[in-house]
Amino acid sequence: MRSVPLIEVDGVTKHFPLRKSFAFLSREKPMVHAIDGVSLQILRGETFGLVGESGCGKTTLGRIMLRLIDPSAGNVSFEGVNVLSLKGPELKKFRKRAQIVFQNPFGSLDPRMKIRDIVGYPAKLHGIANSPEEITELALKLLKRVGLEEEHLSRLPHEFSGGQRQRIAVARALSVDPDFILLDEPTSSLDVSVQAQIINLLQDLQHELELTYVFISHNLSLVASVSDRAAVMYLGKLVEIGRTDEVFGTPTHPYTKALMAANPIPDPEAKHSIELVKGEVPSAISPPSGCRYRTRCPFVMDICSKVEPTFHAVSDTHFSACHLENK
Amino acid sequence: MKAVDGVNFTVKRASALGIVGETGSGKTVTALSVLRLIQEPGKIVGGTVNFEGRDLMSLSEQEIREVRGREISMIFQDPNTSLNPAFRVGDQISELIARFNKEIRTGDVNREAASWLQAVGIPDEKRRLASYPHELSGGTKQRIMIAMALLSKPKLLIADEPTTSLDVTVQAQILALIQKLKAEIGTSLLLITHNLGVVAEMCDEVAIMYAGKIVEQSPVHDIFTHPKHPYTKMLLEAVPKPGRKRLIPIPGTVPNLINTPPGCAFHPRCPRAMDVCSKQVPSLTKMGDGSFVACHLYPDEENAPKV
Numbered sequence: 001m002r003s004v005p006l007i008e009v010d011g012v013t014k015h016f017p018l019r020k021s022f023a024f025l026s027r028e029k030p031m032v033h034a035i036d037g038v039s040l041q042i043l044r045g046e047t048f049g050l051v052g053e054s055g056c057g058k059t060t061l062g063r064i065m066l067r068l069i070d071p072s073a074g075n076v077s078f079e080g081v082n083v084l085s086l087k088g089p090e091l092k093k094f095r096k097r098a099q100i101v102f103q104n105p106f107g108s109l110d111p112r113m114k115i116r117d118i119v120g121y122p123a124k125l126h127g128i129a130n131s132p133e134e135i136t137e138l139a140l141k142l143l144k145r146v147g148l149e150e151e152h153l154s155r156l157p158h159e160f161s162g163g164q165r166q167r168i169a170v171a172r173a174l175s176v177d178p179d180f181i182l183l184d185e186p187t188s189s190l191d192v193s194v195q196a197q198i199i200n201l202l203q204d205l206q207h208e209l210e211l212t213y214v215f216i217s218h219n220l221s222l223v224a225s226v227s228d229r230a231a232v233m234y235l236g237k238l239v240e241i242g243r244t245d246e247v248f249g250t251p252t253h254p255y256t257k258a259l260m261a262a263n264p265i266p267d268p269e270a271k272h273s274i275e276l277v278k279g280e281v282p283s284a285i286s287p288p289s290g291c292r293y294r295t296r297c298p299f300v301m302d303i304c305s306k307v308e309p310t311f312h313a314v315s316d317t318h319f320s321a322c323h324l325e326n327k
Numbered sequence: 328m329k330a331v332d333g334v335n336f337t338v339k340r341a342s343a344l345g346i347v348g349e350t351g352s353g354k355t356v357t358a359l360s361v362l363r364l365i366q367e368p369g370k371i372v373g374g375t376v377n378f379e380g381r382d383l384m385s386l387s388e389q390e391i392r393e394v395r396g397r398e399i400s401m402i403f404q405d406p407n408t409s410l411n412p413a414f415r416v417g418d419q420i421s422e423l424i425a426r427f428n429k430e431i432r433t434g435d436v437n438r439e440a441a442s443w444l445q446a447v448g449i450p451d452e453k454r455r456l457a458s459y460p461h462e463l464s465g466g467t468k469q470r471i472m473i474a475m476a477l478l479s480k481p482k483l484l485i486a487d488e489p490t491t492s493l494d495v496t497v498q499a500q501i502l503a504l505i506q507k508l509k510a511e512i513g514t515s516l517l518l519i520t521h522n523l524g525v526v527a528e529m530c531d532e533v534a535i536m537y538a539g540k541i542v543e544q545s546p547v548h549d550i551f552t553h554p555k556h557p558y559t560k561m562l563l564e565a566v567p568k569p570g571r572k573r574l575i576p577i578p579g580t581v582p583n584l585i586n587t588p589p590g591c592a593f594h595p596r597c598p599r600a601m602d603v604c605s606k607q608v609p610s611l612t613k614m615g616d617g618s619f620v621a622c623h624l625y626p627d628e629e630n631a632p633k634v
Contacts, residue, residue, distance in 0.1 A: 053494035053495060053496060053497075054465075054494050161580060163580070191349035191350050191521065191581070192349065192521065192523075192562060192565050192566055193349060193561070193562065193565045193576060193577035193581075194349075194576075194580070195565070195567075195574070196565040196567075196574035196575060196576035196577070197576040197577075197578075199567075199574050200573070200574060200576055203572070203573070218494070218495065219567070220495065220569075221524075221566070221567040221568065221569055222567040224567070224569030224570070225567040225568060225569055225570070225571060225572060225574070226567070226572060244569075245570070248569050249569070249570075258496055259495055259496065261499070262495045262496045262498065262499035263495055263499075263524070264498070264499070264502070264522065264524030264525050264527065264528045265524050265527065266523035266524050266526070266527050266551060266563065266566055267527055267551060268527045268547045268548050268551055269548075270527070276496075276499050276500055276503055277496050277499075277500075278500075280464050280466050280467075280494075280496075280497055281494070
């Protein structure tokens with residue numbers, strides 16, 4: 001079951017136009033290159049981690065997988081069906097099967113809706129629960145599943161803590177019995193102890209309901225802990241992908257190595273000995289030619305500014321896009 | 328509502344104390360209290376802050392303002408709090424330089440501002456000095472905030488979550504920069520954070536706060552290898568570790584500070600809770616190895632006075 005792809009992302013590119021228009025200068029409109037030519041597969045039943053720093057495109061990629069945004073180029077398939085070609089009732093069916101939990105527990109719940117309505121709304125929308133009694137019953141069942149109580153049904157979001165609101169968001173995502181949930185920084189704004197509770201809940205649910213997750217986070221230790229496989233993105237490009245123990249345990253790409261070296265670990269013995277990477281992520285409007293990481297890479301060579309690196313197989317499951325590997 | 332209740336700690340010269348806690352622990356209020364930066368309706372109602380032989384709580388408004396930014400500086404999570412968006416950063420740095428050195432000439436001020444940018448690792452100093460804050464990246468703004476905090480060569484730098492909003496690689500650069508300048512200037516560091524990894528990197532000693540009180544304080548190695556307080560132990564267990572899939576959560580939630588549980592505030596969540604825990608507040612007691620714990624599991628080892 002593990003090796004069947006649930007989602008296939010093929011050559012996906014997304015450019016966003018900047019609001020300022022230079023059309024009158026008859027130059028091309030400046031675009032933000034959010035993602036350029038990303039391809040990967042999400043396997044059924046796995047937790048796939050997606051990491052990268054600001055501007056890497058991980059959030060945009062997640063949104064494209066769910067078709068919350070349309071790509072500028074490339075394809076996305078879900079169970080072999082091209083998601084981008086779906087319309088009407090077929091598209092609605094897809095939406096039932098692929099859900100999302102957002103980062104911000106304070107923004108993702110309508111402040112004027114009672115919890116019962118927030119959790120029950122998607123089911124109502126998809127005709128899974130119709131009468132008020134059915135909706136209440138479903139909402140109650142889901143709230144209990146995420147560790148909340150009956151009394152919470154009639155309350156409003158502001159009466160809950162961040163951790164509780166995320167539980168509500170998870171309940172809402174589960175309400176339509178999805179196959180896949182995109183978790184976009186689901187615990188980033190939560191305390192460490194609350195994060196642990198939410199992560200455990202997500203893991204229990206995954207096991208019980210056979211869910212597939214894509215877990216987006218800037219917290220490397222967290223992704224390394226919960227994911228089966230992971231991909232590292234930099235400035236719109238995928239740079240390394242593989243099993244978690246490969247990508248985080250034996251990173252190959254200089255950027256992944258830099259990320260792991262920079263990541264502070266709660267162990268006073270493990271001080272950083274690797275040279276810190278210099279500079280910051282360059283602009284996504286005019287990304288560097290060739291390899292986008294070359295402006296910060298300590299191993300940069302001539303070819304890096306001329307030719308974009310392609311993926312090289314470090315193992316059957318582990319790939320890295322770097323000219324160092326292609327020598 | 329007591330945000331902070333009877334907190335005692337010492338920051339040694341040229342050393343770094345980390346204050347770690349989750350939401351509602353009181354760590355930020357503690358840091359702000361040192362410089363009397365608590366705003367209405369909050370109020371500091373008791374205690375002393377002994378700085379170089381003076382009690383900061385007893386100083387006049389004028390006197391404490393002289394201390395702020397000069398002998399004790401502070402940097403925050405959001406560099407925008409320190410940078411005025413309407414002025415070029417060069418002007419803001421120069422203003423501070425001139426403030427601390429009234430006789431300095433304009434030409435020298437500009438030179439010093441440029442050399443500070445160099446010292447904090449910002450390339451292309453002249454262009455940066457002429458920039459407005461909104462034109463700069465988060466990492467660059469943070470570096471400028473550090474420069475502004477350190478240019479008076481303060482005895483103490485208070486840093487409240489200075490790298491939380493930054494990318495991991497930039498965070499590493501900023502932390503290394505703080506370490507380097509701290510060593511060069513001989514500044515002490517009071518670092519407020521929820522990130523145990525940052526604490527392990529930066530601090531000599533660590534104080535763990537829970538519901539407004541310090542529950543444990545130890546040298547950094549001991550906190551990680553021999554945590555004593557059940558909360559500290561559970562916090563360390565809840566932190567994600569690569570290779571270990573299952574996180575171990577702390578059941579329950581942090582208490583509402585308006586209605587803290589009687590006795591030890593942690594007892595409702597504590598796996599080792601005893602009868603006395605719900606009745607008596609444990610006091611911070613010095614242990615044989617020099618650490619401090621506030622927990623009934625560790626009765627007075629010495630009758631030494633609490634720090």
